[in-house]
Amino acid sequence: MSDDAVPAIKPSLPEEQPMIPQPLVELHGWGRASGTMAHLAQIDSVADAVSALRKSDSRRGVVPRGLGRSYGDAAQNAGGTALDLTKMNRILSVDAAGEPPTVTVQAGVSLDHLMRALLPFGLWVPVLPGTRQVTVGGAIAADVHGKNHHTEGSFGNHVHSLDLLMANGKVRTLTPRGDTERLFWATIGGMGLTGAVLRATVALQRTETAYFSVDTHRTSDIDDLMEQMSQRDDAYTYSVAWFDAVTRGRHMGRAVLTRGNKASLAQLPSKLKRDPLKFVAPSLGTLPEIFPNRMINKATAKAFSSAWYYKAPKHRTGELQNITQFFHPLDLLAEWNRIYGPNGFLQYQFVVPFEEADAFRRCLEMIVNSGHLSCLNVLKRFGEANPAPLSFPMPGWTLTVDLPIEQGLDKLCDALDTEVVAAGGRVYLAKDSRLSAATFRQMYPRLDDFLAVRREVDPEGIFNSDLARRLELSKPSIGGAA
Amino acid sequence: MINAVGEPQSLLLLGGTSDIALAIARRYARDGLRVVLAARPSERRTAAASELKSIGCDVTEVDLDARDHESHAASIELAFAGGDIDIAVIAFGLLGDPERAWQDPDLALELAEVNYAAPVHFGVLLGQRMQAQAHGWIVALSSVAGERVRRSNFVYGSTKAGFDGFFLGLGEALREYGVHVLVVRPGFVKSKMTTGLDEVPLAVTPDQVAEAVADAIKAKRELVWVPGPLRVVMSGLRHVPRPLFRRLPI
Numbered sequence: 001m002s003d004d005a006v007p008a009i010k011p012s013l014p015e016e017q018p019m020i021p022q023p024l025v026e027l028h029g030w031g032r033a034s035g036t037m038a039h040l041a042q043i044d045s046v047a048d049a050v051s052a053l054r055k056s057d058s059r060r061g062v063v064p065r066g067l068g069r070s071y072g073d074a075a076q077n078a079g080g081t082a083l084d085l086t087k088m089n090r091i092l093s094v095d096a097a098g099e100p101p102t103v104t105v106q107a108g109v110s111l112d113h114l115m116r117a118l119l120p121f122g123l124w125v126p127v128l129p130g131t132r133q134v135t136v137g138g139a140i141a142a143d144v145h146g147k148n149h150h151t152e153g154s155f156g157n158h159v160h161s162l163d164l165l166m167a168n169g170k171v172r173t174l175t176p177r178g179d180t181e182r183l184f185w186a187t188i189g190g191m192g193l194t195g196a197v198l199r200a201t202v203a204l205q206r207t208e209t210a211y212f213s214v215d216t217h218r219t220s221d222i223d224d225l226m227e228q229m230s231q232r233d234d235a236y237t238y239s240v241a242w243f244d245a246v247t248r249g250r251h252m253g254r255a256v257l258t259r260g261n262k263a264s265l266a267q268l269p270s271k272l273k274r275d276p277l278k279f280v281a282p283s284l285g286t287l288p289e290i291f292p293n294r295m296i297n298k299a300t301a302k303a304f305s306s307a308w309y310y311k312a313p314k315h316r317t318g319e320l321q322n323i324t325q326f327f328h329p330l331d332l333l334a335e336w337n338r339i340y341g342p343n344g345f346l347q348y349q350f351v352v353p354f355e356e357a358d359a360f361r362r363c364l365e366m367i368v369n370s371g372h373l374s375c376l377n378v379l380k381r382f383g384e385a386n387p388a389p390l391s392f393p394m395p396g397w398t399l400t401v402d403l404p405i406e407q408g409l410d411k412l413c414d415a416l417d418t419e420v421v422a423a424g425g426r427v428y429l430a431k432d433s434r435l436s437a438a439t440f441r442q443m444y445p446r447l448d449d450f451l452a453v454r455r456e457v458d459p460e461g462i463f464n465s466d467l468a469r470r471l472e473l474s475k476p477s478i479g480g481a482a
Numbered sequence: 483m484i485n486a487v488g489e490p491q492s493l494l495l496l497g498g499t500s501d502i503a504l505a506i507a508r509r510y511a512r513d514g515l516r517v518v519l520a521a522r523p524s525e526r527r528t529a530a531a532s533e534l535k536s537i538g539c540d541v542t543e544v545d546l547d548a549r550d551h552e553s554h555a556a557s558i559e560l561a562f563a564g565g566d567i568d569i570a571v572i573a574f575g576l577l578g579d580p581e582r583a584w585q586d587p588d589l590a591l592e593l594a595e596v597n598y599a600a601p602v603h604f605g606v607l608l609g610q611r612m613q614a615q616a617h618g619w620i621v622a623l624s625s626v627a628g629e630r631v632r633r634s635n636f637v638y639g640s641t642k643a644g645f646d647g648f649f650l651g652l653g654e655a656l657r658e659y660g661v662h663v664l665v666v667r668p669g670f671v672k673s674k675m676t677t678g679l680d681e682v683p684l685a686v687t688p689d690q691v692a693e694a695v696a697d698a699i700k701a702k703r704e705l706v707w708v709p710g711p712l713r714v715v716m717s718g719l720r721h722v723p724r725p726l727f728r729r730l731p732i
Contacts, residue, residue: 024616024658024659024660026660031486033487034483034484034485034486036483036617037616037617037659037660038616059614060614060615072486073483073485073486078483078566078615078617079613079616079617079660080616346486346487405488410487410488410489413487433485433486434485434486434489436491436512436513436514437514438513438514466483466617469483469491469565469566470483470485474565
């Protein structure tokens with residue numbers, strides 16, 4: 001549908017200005033639970049981005065969008081414009097000799113693309129979330145973290161500079177220190193609400209191989225797991241646990257803890273030494289759109305959880321794993337979110353400080369005893385936070401569950417929110433699709449710092465999204481009044 | 483917008499003192515829910531507002547006069563001043579004395595204005611707003627009385643027949659803009675509107691209507707009967723030959 005078929009949404013434009021096609025399409029997050037319609041503008045250049053921004057309807061605004069991997073409504077903008085930046089996907093330059101080495105990319109480059117391009121040079125992306133199918137722009141806007149947060153921090157910690165398209169149509173280069181540091185850090189984790197990241201220079205690491213030396217350990221319950229993690233996490237660069245969120249009683253929270261370090265060349269068997277930097281990322285295909293709701297039910301969830309637990313060795317050290325095995329098993333199946341059926345699902349990820357381990361256990365109990373079934377459950381210890389006011393990670397325990405949308409899920413999530421707020425914790429905006437504005441404010445004590453920056457750079461709230469409206473970030477000149 | 487677990491952030495109740503509208507508000511009430519009560523200023527509206535406030539809602543009162551069509555646009559303007567509306571309920575209506583209604587031209591006109599012309603006017607105004615925000619639900623409280631108009635209350639029934647048809651059509655027109663319209667066809671609802679009337683089988687409470695509305699929104703349905711079995715009853719009645727229909731005690 002062409003844009004002029006939508007009367008009264010946009011002010012009419014002079015005819016001589018060529019329009020970027022902006023079809024009205026339904027956009028949803030990875031959870032597929034609450035899509036809305038927006039004008040999706042295909043952005044091929046900085047000029048396109050500026051033009052789309054200038055022509056947008058100021059009442060509904062624009063939101064930058066990458067590969068749509070945030071679970072909720074962060075990259076949705078009902079009635080407004082979404083800037084599709086995935087075609088701005090060029091790697092502009094690599095400084096392999098630098099200390100650290102760096103790469104400069106357009107914001108639409110995916111981490112998958114980046115890893116494939118850099119690995120042959122022995123260069124490694126320092127922070128990888130649970131999927132490689134995210135853009136660099138998205139990784140910055142959500143300040144994503146990976147299994148190495150306790151040693152390396154989140155993605156924003158590794159950004160040396162970024163170019164931000166601001167509400168006034170100007171592009172500004174920002175750095176973590178100096179004149180632009182406030183806007184820089186507000187942009188890290190800022191969910192695209194300070195502007196659109198168009199390019200970034202990111203620090204890299206060097207690696208000899210594309211393999212990991214992994215220790216696997218099965219724990220009998222949640223206490224065992226938390227103790228194991230507390231004691232020896234620092235010996236590993238990467239650490240994460242999958243836990244069983246279905247089994248109740250004595251073995252509640254039994255888990256498979258996997259921790260590892262990058263394998264050195266010497267650790268590889270001779271067969272792998274021939275091509276130590278090989279990027280092993282097979283695909284098992286794309287999941288078709290045939291699954292009904294309630295595929296995840298008591299029977300399947302129990303069977304899956306038991307199988308996943310017992311398939312892991314009780315204790316094994318020094319196993320070599322490739323990138324897909326270690327980091328991204330879900331990337332084996334494209335569109336895996338379809339398994340949840342048309343109602344979709346949500347991911348609830350929260351963090352509470354280390355000293356609130358009891359609150360953490362109570363949350364886990366609430367989930368396990370709720371009757372809501374989650375199969376993909378991740379538990380991790382976070383390291384230090386960074387200076388970004390809306391960045392999610394902070395020192396403490398974080399837990400993630402995938403919950404199919406079912407009757408009563410709202411109550412469970414509200415109850416978890418209450419516990420998390422009381423413990424001084426928070427939930428992750430990149431996963432969120434339901435938090436209320438009031439609860440959000442309690443979780444992010446530095447929200448006013450963020451809003452102050454946003455008021456300066458975008459007083460009209462041109463950068464806007466469904467998430468921004470839901471959490472009352474949309475009109476900073478109003479919402480910011482504390 | 484309605485979040486991933488089905489919770490709206492804002493409601494607009496046109497006819498905000500109607501029992502069904504308030505039941506819908508109570509059904510969705512939670513801390514921070516924004517509710518715009520649009521109704522004629524009255525003690526009843528004030529009472530409704532304070533009740534909703536007491537259960538955590540953030541309530542705004544807006545004046546609405548169904549018969550003063552010049553005022554409608556301003557009412558809608560005010561209703562949307564606080565931001566997007568996720569669910570707008572068109573709940574005002576007038577039953578009138580059925581025997582007077584077909585013999586008193588003023589009353590007949592009033593029923594036609596309040597039950598049909600005003601909802602159509604508001605429907606268009608809401609449609610424009612919702613089209614611009616590209617999400618949201620319009621819940622139109624119709625009636626089974628409009629599904630097959632019967633002698634016993636045909637003026638009311640005919641207004642609801644027109645109302646029902648308009649909102650079904652509006653739903654089709656707004657589909658492609660991400661806006662949903664739900665037409666609700668309750669049977670006999672025990673409410674202030676029907677006080678004093680004899681109760682009939684399959685009568686429901688406003689709470690049951692509210693529950694049915696919430697379920698229908700969750701399931702993204704466009705048309706719902708309350709109670710559900712009325713759908714079967716009505717589809718039978720629709721086809722009863724006229725000579726027979728006239729003899730039915732309804």
